[in-house]
Structure formats: C-alpha cells, structure tokens
Amino acid sequence: MNPRLQYREGLREPTSAVAPGMTQANLVAVPADWAFEMLLFAQRNPKPCPVLEVLEAGQFESRMAPGSDVRTDLPAYHLWRDGVMVEEMTDGSDLWDGLVTFLIGCSFTFENPLAAAGIPIRHQELGRNVPMYRTNRACVPAGRLHGDLVVSMRPVPADRVADAVTISGRYPAVHGAPVHVGDPSSLGVSLDVPDYGDPPVVKDGELPVFWACGVTPQAALLASKPPFAITHAPGHMFVTDVPDLEYMS
Amino acid sequence: MNPRLQYREGLREPTSAVAPGMTQANLVAVPADWAFEMLLFAQRNPKPCPVLEVLEAGQFESRMAPGSDVRTDLPAYHLWRDGVMVEEMTDGSDLWDGLVTFLIGCSFTFENPLAAAGIPIRHQELGRNVPMYRTNRACVPAGRLHGDLVVSMRPVPADRVADAVTISGRYPAVHGAPVHVGDPSSLGVSLDVPDYGDPPVVKDGELPVFWACGVTPQAALLASKPPFAITHAPGHMFVTDVPDLEYMS
Numbered sequence: 001m002n003p004r005l006q007y008r009e010g011l012r013e014p015t016s017a018v019a020p021g022m023t024q025a026n027l028v029a030v031p032a033d034w035a036f037e038m039l040l041f042a043q044r045n046p047k048p049c050p051v052l053e054v055l056e057a058g059q060f061e062s063r064m065a066p067g068s069d070v071r072t073d074l075p076a077y078h079l080w081r082d083g084v085m086v087e088e089m090t091d092g093s094d095l096w097d098g099l100v101t102f103l104i105g106c107s108f109t110f111e112n113p114l115a116a117a118g119i120p121i122r123h124q125e126l127g128r129n130v131p132m133y134r135t136n137r138a139c140v141p142a143g144r145l146h147g148d149l150v151v152s153m154r155p156v157p158a159d160r161v162a163d164a165v166t167i168s169g170r171y172p173a174v175h176g177a178p179v180h181v182g183d184p185s186s187l188g189v190s191l192d193v194p195d196y197g198d199p200p201v202v203k204d205g206e207l208p209v210f211w212a213c214g215v216t217p218q219a220a221l222l223a224s225k226p227p228f229a230i231t232h233a234p235g236h237m238f239v240t241d242v243p244d245l246e247y248m249s
Numbered sequence: 250m251n252p253r254l255q256y257r258e259g260l261r262e263p264t265s266a267v268a269p270g271m272t273q274a275n276l277v278a279v280p281a282d283w284a285f286e287m288l289l290f291a292q293r294n295p296k297p298c299p300v301l302e303v304l305e306a307g308q309f310e311s312r313m314a315p316g317s318d319v320r321t322d323l324p325a326y327h328l329w330r331d332g333v334m335v336e337e338m339t340d341g342s343d344l345w346d347g348l349v350t351f352l353i354g355c356s357f358t359f360e361n362p363l364a365a366a367g368i369p370i371r372h373q374e375l376g377r378n379v380p381m382y383r384t385n386r387a388c389v390p391a392g393r394l395h396g397d398l399v400v401s402m403r404p405v406p407a408d409r410v411a412d413a414v415t416i417s418g419r420y421p422a423v424h425g426a427p428v429h430v431g432d433p434s435s436l437g438v439s440l441d442v443p444d445y446g447d448p449p450v451v452k453d454g455e456l457p458v459f460w461a462c463g464v465t466p467q468a469a470l471l472a473s474k475p476p477f478a479i480t481h482a483p484g485h486m487f488v489t490d491v492p493d494l495e496y497m498s
Contacts, residue, residue: 036285039292040303054289056392143305172421172498249421249498 003239004065004073010090012075014129014235020112023064023174023244024237025052025103026214027074028221029092029230032057035100040142041220042102048139048149048216050105050173057098064103064240071096076233078218083225092230099230104214105174106237107152109244113167119160122201129235130154132196133210134219136188147220150195151179151187152213155206164209173247180210196234252488253314253322259339261324263378263484269361272313272423272493273486274301274352275463276323277470278341278479281306284349289391290469291351297388297398297465299354299422306347313352313489320345325482327467332474341479348479353463354423355486356401358493362416368409371450378484379403381445382459383468385437396469399444400428400436401462404455413458422496429459445483 003011003018015024030038035054042049053064060069071092079087079095107130111121123130130152137149156164161181169177184191191208192199196215202208221229232238252260252267264273279287284303291298302313309318320341328336328344356379360370372379379401386398405413410430418426433440440457441448445464451457470478481487 036288039285039288040305043288043292043300043303051292054292056289 004068007075008072012090015237015239016108017124019239021244023240023242024106024108026106027232027238028217029099029101030226031228032098032100034226037143037145041145044140044142048212052105053103055101057100064242070101074232074238076236078231078233080221080229083222106214107175107211109174110168110171117163117167119164122155128198130197131194131200132213132215133189134195145220145224147223150213150216150219151210153208153210155202156209157206161207170248172249175212178209179212182207253317256324257321261339264486264488265357266373268488270493272489272491273355273357275355276481276487277466278348278350279475280477281347281349283475286392286394290394293389293391297461301354302352304350306349313491319350323481323487325485327480327482329470329478332471355463356424356460358423359417359420366412366416368413371404377447379446380443380449381462381464382438383444394469394473396472399462399465399468400459402457402459404451405458406455410456419497421498424461427458427460431456
C-alpha cells in the first residue's frame with residue numbers, strides 16, 4: 001500500500017527505510033509574507049536547504065506525488081507558533097490556509113546508494129531515527145530568517161569515508177557531499193546528545209560523518225520566530241513517487 | 250582597469266570576451282512584491298535561471314564583487330514598464346529604490362573552457378554579441394510570472410558536439426549542458442533572425458547548439474508585465490570577481 005495513504009489514515013513512523021529508491025522530502029510551510037525570505041534562505045544555504053518544490057498558497061498536491069496532499073500525507077507534523085514547537089500532529093488540514101509549502105531534499109535519498117556500495121547505515125540497522133545536531137555554524141541569513149546549520153550524522157568505517165563522500169556528492173539536490181568528517185566538537189556538537197532523532201552507535205574504526213540536514217529550516221524557525229509555521233517531524237518525511245536516481249548528477 | 254569601473258564611467262560594450270576567467274551574470278531587478286515570484290520562477294526553471302545571488306531591497310553591492318554597485322557597474326541596462334522595454338541606459342542609480350536584484354548565471358562562464366578545449370566560439374571570433382532566441386517552449390510559471398524559454402546558440406563542429414555537452418555540463422550553476430542540438434525549427438526559431446544579439450555564422454559541418462539563456466527572465470517580464478523592472482541589456486553583463494572555476498561541479 002502507498003505509504004502516503006497509510007500516513008493519511010494516521011500511521012506514525014519514521015520514514016528512513018520506507019519505499020526504498022523513492023525520494024523523500026523535508027517539509028516547511030510558512031505564511032505567504034515569509035515565503036520570499038524562506039526561499040531566499042534556501043537559495044543562500046543550498047546544502048542544508050535544497051528546494052525540490054514549492055507549493056504556492058492554496059496548492060496541496062505535490063507534482064512529485066500525484067494524488068498527494070501535503071497537509072495529511074506525512075506521518076507526523078510539528079506546529080510552530082512564534083518560534084516555539086507547540087504541538088505534534090498527524091493531520092494539518094485545518095491549519096494550512098494561506099501557507100506556502102517548501103519541499104526540501106533529504107539525505108535519505110543517498111542512503112540507498114551508500115548501502116548498495118556496502119557502507120553500513122547504522123540507524124537503519126538499529127531501526128532508529130538518524131541522529132541530527134544543531135551546530136555552531138551560522139547559516140547565511142535572509143531578511144528576518146536566520147539560524148544555525150543542522151547536520152545529520154552517519155558513522156562510516158575509515159576506509160569507506162572517501163567512498164561515502166564520492167557517492168553522496170553525486171546527489172547535490174539532496175545535500176550532496178558531507179560538510180564535515182570527524183571531530184564533533186569543532187561543530188559544537190556532542191555525539192551522544194543529538195538535538196533531533198536517536199543517539200548514535202559509533203563502532204571502533206568508524207568516523208562520524210556529518211551531512212547538511214533539511215531540519216535546518218526548523219532551527220531557523222526556532223531562532224527567527226515567525227508567528228506560525230508547520231514542518232514535518234524530524235525523520236518523518238514526505239515520501240514522493242520520484243526515483244532517487246532522478247537526483248543523481 | 251577593472252571593467253566595472255569603466256562601465257560605471259559610461260563605457261558601453263558587450264562583455265563576452267571581457268575579464269576572461271571571471272564569472273559574468275545576468276541581472277533582473279523587480280519591485281519587492283514581485284520578488285517571491287521571480288525567485289520561485291527561477292527555482293522552477295533552473296536551467297535558464299540559475300540564481301547566483303539575490304540582493305535584497307536597499308542592497309547594491311554584490312558579494313561576488315566587493316566595491317561594486319549593481320546600479321551603475323553594467324555597461325547597459327534596459328528599463329521596463331508594464332512589460333515594455335522603454336529605455337536603454339548606462340546608469341540606473343535614480344530608479345533602484347525598493348527593487349530586489351537577481352544575479353543569474355551566464356553561459357559566458359563556460360565559453361572559456363570550451364575555447365580552451367579547441368571548440369570555436371564564433372561570436373567571439375567575429376567580435377559580435379552571441380545570438381539569442383525566444384523559443385516555443387514555455388517555462389514553468391510562478392504566480393503572475395510566465396514566459397517562454399530563451400536560448401543562446403553557438404555553432405559547434407559535429408565532431409565536437411559531445412565535448413561541448415560534456416564541458417558545459419560541468420557548470421550546472423551557469424546553464425549547464427545544452428537544451429537542444431540541431432534543428433532550430435523544432436524550437437520555433439529561425440537561425441538568421443535572433444531575438445537578441447547578432448545574427449550567427451554557421452559553417453559547413455557545424456551544428457547549432459542551444460543553451461538555456463539568462464535572458465529568459467526578460468521574456469517573462471515581456472509576457473507578464475510587472476509595472477516596473479530593470480535588466481541588463483542582453484550581452485552586457487555584470488562582470489564579477491569570482492573565478493569561473495568556482496562554478497565547476
């Protein structure tokens with residue numbers, strides 16, 4: 001069964017291993033008078049915010065998923081007021097009036113090619129959500145929108161780091177190559193205490209590899225306090241009908 | 250002497266062969282209440298409209314060119330009212346209040362690598378402006394903005410077409426690979442009658458190769474009739490201090 005329909009019915013689950021080979025997207029929806037700044041923030045910070053599609057106010061069906069409704073078809077949403085996440089919900093239908101919706105590339109897209117190359121995807125092995133961290137690196141601001149870079153982390157065996165860089169680098173529309181390899185402290189993060197998702201398990205001989213993350217706009221909402229916004233719940237993405245391979249450069 | 254300063258003083262010339270190795274940009278400036286739609290139009294039509302930088306209202310210095318002023322530092326501008334080009338000018342200082350300025354990648358960036366590979370750049374050889382054509386291919390609209398794709402054309406020897414594709418394809422931020430090779434009629438264009446720039450000279454054994462062109466937003470202005478806009482004059486670009494190689498993927 002199409003996972004979007006299950007989520008529409010209320011199923012709530014992380015989407016990391018769902019519909020392998022199909023592109024997943026981060027979602028952020030803001031009032032129309034914040035839309036230019038959100039799109040500009042994305043343009044200025046393309047690694048964490050690669051825009052796949054923008055749905056103008058009143059549009060709810062993604063061109064990446066015929067028959068979809070972005071208000072209901074994600075497993076979980078976060079509702080934000082004045083920069084505070086006030087509610088988690090599985091249906092946003094009643095709250096979407098006048099919002100412009102941004103679908104942003106997700107690093108899950110390159111997890112399959114990494115796995116196909118024999119690079120372990122630890123959080124999938126463990127059945128967990130990927131760990132995500134708010135770093136000490138400021139994004140380039142856009143008008144009222146500002147905030148720090150959020151990264152996702154995957155532990156990679158030292159002798160496969162170069163492969164992980166090369167493979168993910170082929171997907172520039174979905175965060176591309178890592179932004180950082182090793183030394184979490186220089187990013188201002190503590191590996192065991194992710195800001196989003198589940199704690200990691202890093203084995204001996206593995207390095208923590210950090211990719212720019214589509215949760216970055218949520219950190220910008222937190223910092224910039226627009227009056228209202230809806231996002232996906234981290235790790236609970238919009239599953240599209242577009243094959244990942246479409247985004248390979 | 251920095252060519253921008255010469256243009257600021259009033260020099261008017263096409264910029265195709267100016268400051269080789271430095272990125273050049275198309276310019277379009279629109280009122281703030283059209284800025285979201287312009288940025289969205291660019292996001293939806295990335296081949297003709299690869300955005301390199303957006304200057305918010307009140308910003309005139311490009312980060313791509315320290316000390317620059319986008320209102321004066323291009324050799325020629327076009328002034329648009331209600332979708333009609335009403336004036337060509339060399340200084341827009343008095344007219345820029347409240348405008349949001351978009352700098353958009355330019356195919357001149359990959360002319361140097363093409364030439365370095367021994368592919369002739371005919372319009373440079375002839376000291377002419379590159380020929381540009383409005384095609385019959387509609388861009389994806391964005392709100393009130395709509396219009397047809399504009400292409401630039403360079404004749405390429407048949408045995409070098411693949412090289413021209415490969416080399417320009419390494420520059421996705423500046424239009425990337427061609428959108429069309431051969432058969433102008435299927436694009437709805439007549440080779441000898443460009444809509445912008447100078448007529449081409451195509452020799453025996455050469456194919457016309459068409460790249461998406463940063464003049465496309467001007468065709469959208471023509472079609473969509475915003476009350477006011479300023480653009481570069483086709484072929485008369487913003488010369489930045491950023492090396493072309495920065496945009497090689």
